[in-house]
Amino acid sequence: METIKNSENQEIMTMDMVAEYLQLSKSTIYKWVMWKKIPCTKLGRRNRFVKKDIDQWIQNGGAFILEDIPEFPKSLKFNN
Numbered sequence: 001m002e003t004i005k006n007s008e009n010q011e012i013m014t015m016d017m018v019a020e021y022l023q024l025s026k027s028t029i030y031k032w033v034m035w036k037k038i039p040c041t042k043l044g045r046r047n048r049f050v051k052k053d054i055d056q057w058i059q060n061g062g063a064f065i066l067e068d069i070p071e072f073p074k075s076l077k078f079n080n
Contacts, residue, residue: 010050010051010052011050011051011052012048012049012050012051013048013049013050013051013054014046014048014049015029015030015033015046015047015049017049018038018049018054021051021054022054033047038054038057038062039053039054039056039057
């Protein structure tokens with residue numbers, strides 16, 4: 001996996017690169033970004049990840065606890 005370097009010589013990763021690095025689906029990474037559960041930076045309209053921040057996040061326990069998952073608002077529940 002080839003990473004990009006920023007002006008501070010930090011390795012920058014795309015959504016695809018983070019998904020591959022963490023061995024997770026892109027949709028999981030998208031959800032974590034939306035829920036602010038993974039460190040990322042917005043560059044224009046795109047999310048970018050600093051590898052050092054991802055590694056630190058993993059060391060600190062990463063991911064989320066099941067209680068952190070937001071519930072569907074009652075108005076969005078589907079009728080069967």
